[in-house]
Amino acid sequence: MRFEASVSSIERARRLTLLEVGGRGVVRRVLRDNPARADRLSALGVTPGARIRVLQRYPGFVFECDESELAVEPSVAHAILVEDGGETTESRIQKIGFRRREAERSSRGILTRWASGSMR
Amino acid sequence: MSCHVAAERAATPSVLTLRARPLEIVLVGNPNVGKSVIFGRLTGRYATVSNYPGTTVGLTSGHALVGAEVCDIVDSPGVNALEGELSEDEQVTRRLLASGKADVVVQVADARNLRRALMLTSQIAGFGLPMVVVLNMVDEARRHGIDVDAAGLAAELGVPVVETVAVDGQGLDDLRVALLAASPARVPLNRLGDRAAWAHEAAARLRRARPSSVGRLHVFLSRAVRQPLTGLPILAFVLYVVYLFVGVFGAQTLVGLVERRLFGQVIIPAATALADRFLPWAAARDFLVGPYGLVTMGLTYAIAIVLPVVATFFLVFGWLEDSGYIPRLAVFADRIFRVMGLNGKAVLPMVLGLGCDTMATMTTRILGTPKERLIAVLLLALGIPCSAQLATILGILGGISFWALATLFGVVVVQMFVVGFLAARVLPGERSDFIMELPPLRLPVMRNLALKTLLRIRWYLWEAVPLFLVGTVLLFALDKTGLLPRIVEAGRPVVTGLLGLPAESAQVFIMGFLRRDYGAAGLFQLAHAGQLSATQSVVALTVMTLFVPCVANFMMMIKEQGLRPALAILVFVTTVALATGTALNYAFRGFGVQY
Numbered sequence: 001m002r003f004e005a006s007v008s009s010i011e012r013a014r015r016l017t018l019l020e021v022g023g024r025g026v027v028r029r030v031l032r033d034n035p036a037r038a039d040r041l042s043a044l045g046v047t048p049g050a051r052i053r054v055l056q057r058y059p060g061f062v063f064e065c066d067e068s069e070l071a072v073e074p075s076v077a078h079a080i081l082v083e084d085g086g087e088t089t090e091s092r093i094q095k096i097g098f099r100r101r102e103a104e105r106s107s108r109g110i111l112t113r114w115a116s117g118s119m120r
Numbered sequence: 121m122s123c124h125v126a127a128e129r130a131a132t133p134s135v136l137t138l139r140a141r142p143l144e145i146v147l148v149g150n151p152n153v154g155k156s157v158i159f160g161r162l163t164g165r166y167a168t169v170s171n172y173p174g175t176t177v178g179l180t181s182g183h184a185l186v187g188a189e190v191c192d193i194v195d196s197p198g199v200n201a202l203e204g205e206l207s208e209d210e211q212v213t214r215r216l217l218a219s220g221k222a223d224v225v226v227q228v229a230d231a232r233n234l235r236r237a238l239m240l241t242s243q244i245a246g247f248g249l250p251m252v253v254v255l256n257m258v259d260e261a262r263r264h265g266i267d268v269d270a271a272g273l274a275a276e277l278g279v280p281v282v283e284t285v286a287v288d289g290q291g292l293d294d295l296r297v298a299l300l301a302a303s304p305a306r307v308p309l310n311r312l313g314d315r316a317a318w319a320h321e322a323a324a325r326l327r328r329a330r331p332s333s334v335g336r337l338h339v340f341l342s343r344a345v346r347q348p349l350t351g352l353p354i355l356a357f358v359l360y361v362v363y364l365f366v367g368v369f370g371a372q373t374l375v376g377l378v379e380r381r382l383f384g385q386v387i388i389p390a391a392t393a394l395a396d397r398f399l400p401w402a403a404a405r406d407f408l409v410g411p412y413g414l415v416t417m418g419l420t421y422a423i424a425i426v427l428p429v430v431a432t433f434f435l436v437f438g439w440l441e442d443s444g445y446i447p448r449l450a451v452f453a454d455r456i457f458r459v460m461g462l463n464g465k466a467v468l469p470m471v472l473g474l475g476c477d478t479m480a481t482m483t484t485r486i487l488g489t490p491k492e493r494l495i496a497v498l499l500l501a502l503g504i505p506c507s508a509q510l511a512t513i514l515g516i517l518g519g520i521s522f523w524a525l526a527t528l529f530g531v532v533v534v535q536m537f538v539v540g541f542l543a544a545r546v547l548p549g550e551r552s553d554f555i556m557e558l559p560p561l562r563l564p565v566m567r568n569l570a571l572k573t574l575l576r577i578r579w580y581l582w583e584a585v586p587l588f589l590v591g592t593v594l595l596f597a598l599d600k601t602g603l604l605p606r607i608v609e610a611g612r613p614v615v616t617g618l619l620g621l622p623a624e625s626a627q628v629f630i631m632g633f634l635r636r637d638y639g640a641a642g643l644f645q646l647a648h649a650g651q652l653s654a655t656q657s658v659v660a661l662t663v664m665t666l667f668v669p670c671v672a673n674f675m676m677m678i679k680e681q682g683l684r685p686a687l688a689i690l691v692f693v694t695t696v697a698l699a700t701g702t703a704l705n706y707a708f709r710g711f712g713v714q715y
Contacts, residue, residue, distance in 0.1 A: 039204040045235055060464060062346060068236065071554070076553050
């Protein structure tokens with residue numbers, strides 16, 4: 001059952017490079033084919049659950065991750081998997097307020113933790 | 121400002137304990153969160169403060185009164201992580217925490233970015249040291265609609281949490297009190313020990329975000345400077361303003377005032393008159409006011425020709441540093457730098473090199489791999505002119521023509537490209553991926569800007585001026601012992617033969633080995649005396665620009681890379697410089713170029 005959950009969550013994830021400028025998403029996971037790179041991204045806050053908004057795609061890939069503005073080369077952005085649809089959810093939650101978001105987060109947190117744990 | 125947990129514990133009077141050495145308090149935190157500002161506020165000492173990650177790459181220490189005892193406070197380079205793959209400057213901090221010398225850790229956090237701060241907290245907690253968490257820049261966070269539940273955070277971690285606005289000094293008294301109540305943090309990790317998940321969950325619980333409509337101009341500017349269509353014209357405009365301020369106002373107006381008026385009409389005549397009256401020995405008079413005199417040459421070069429330019433440059437450069445503009449250039453530079461085996465992050469040491477190559481050589485620590493650091497050190501030594509030298513270049517060539525300037529910079533840039541391209545292929549190792557945080561754009565705080573500029577000018581006076589004087593004494597000695605003409609003679613085949621310069625310029629190159637700008641100042645005087653033609657000026661300045669910057673820079677290269685690589689760079693760079701000068705000289709003659 002757990003396996004199915006992880007597969008479906010990963011299938012919904014897209015590479016960050018596929019998002020348009022202004023597109024939003026929530027980090028699902030970071031590919032660990034290059035562990036040093038994944039560690040650096042994680043230290044900068046690019047970890048499962050972080051909200052991302054694409055600011056620019058050329059000449060460098062620039063995105064906002066929570067409150068940080070990060071610039072990366074395209075291959076790095078390619079290794080970040082995001083779940084889209086964050087746009088509508090997030091903006092709606094912003095309006096409704098903090099409590100709803102907290103509730104949303106805790107329900108999402110279980111999957112998130114499991115997905116990131118399974119990657120290690 | 122409020123301080124949680126600390127208050128009740130600190131209420132019990134602290135007992136003065138005897139220690140073998142003062143308590144050591146270490147400031148640790150993510151890059152660009154204001155550790156150096158807090159350091160300055162606690163100790164009264166200034167550690168350079170700027171608005172980009174990597175301003176502090178070494179340890180700075182000072183003293184502060186905490187409770188009833190004087191403690192050592194240490195400012196450390198910013199870290200994103202203390203485990204896994206670390207950059208050189210992150211290792212400096214890690215080693216400090218692991219050394220056992222640190223007694224208390226103060227984690228400085230950007231209140232806006234709680235999640236990242238907590239990731240780090242969980243790693244600092246691993247060292248088991250008593251700690252205090254400082255939520256800095258709470259004013260900026262509130263403007264962005266972000267509130268952090270400090271009391272909740274204190275309860276979660278079991279350590280004092282203090283809110284501060286360090287630039288205004290708010291909350292610093294609370295911090296002093298909280299330090300007495302520092303205790304090891306307990307981080308309730310889940311059974312997988314997943315820090316990211318804990319940080320994420322805790323931040324979501326303790327941080328409240330309201331929608332805010334702050335800074336529409338801020339968002340607009342921030343986008344404008346990093347998009348090619350608007351960013352490149354803005355870059356051109358910024359460079360033009362810097363040129364106007366440093367190249368025209370500093371190098372021409374101010375230098376004219378100081379050199380011709382102050383030195384030419386007041387100081388040198390007065391010094392000469394005094395020497396004539398009180399010094400009966402010709403040698404002593406020459407030592408002070410002769411052709412290689414301390415006043416006529418050493419002080420004139422250092423104070424009249426270089427200082428005005430350095431001062432104006434430090435001012436405008438400090439403004440750019442504090443605005444957060446420089447790191448945004450990395451977005452453009454990344455693709456170009458990748459060809460040279462570097463990534464966009466290298467824009468920081470390269471641009472800082474325009475201020476001072478020695479400091480920039482130390483800043484290469486922020487780069488990811490040994491290969492990148494070596495290439496950056498090499499390119500800094502080869503091509504990046506420091507402020508003082510930039511000044512003399514603008515002073516001499518600005519007076520000739522735009523094309524003379526364009527030739528010099530064109531040749532230097534192409535040379536850096538070629539060397540970087542080859543180095544990327546010849547040297548072993550890898551480059552790291554370009555991943556860089558862009559700090560928020562901010563309006564520089566005038567107090568910090570003024571302080572930083574004044575301290576840099578003082579640094580120049582203490583560091584560079586003595587070298588100018590030593591160089592002058594050396595030239596004086598060489599001249600008096602009759603060695604100088606022999607050296608000039610020995611250098612003739614190269615200087616006159618290959619480079620096509622007058623033989624006297626050999627002495628300028630000797631000065632150039634000591635400090636490039638000192639040599640360039642010598643060229644400035646030769647050019648003013650009409651001894652250099654326009655094309656000769658271009659050749660001489662190009663060679664000088666390609667030389668290793670100065671003795672101090674060479675020492676720093678040894679410190680960062682070791683003696684052998686530093687010597688190899690020195691020999692390589694000198695060869696490239698002379699070869700380029702020769703090629704340029706023959707090209708000028710062959711095509712009959714005139715300016």
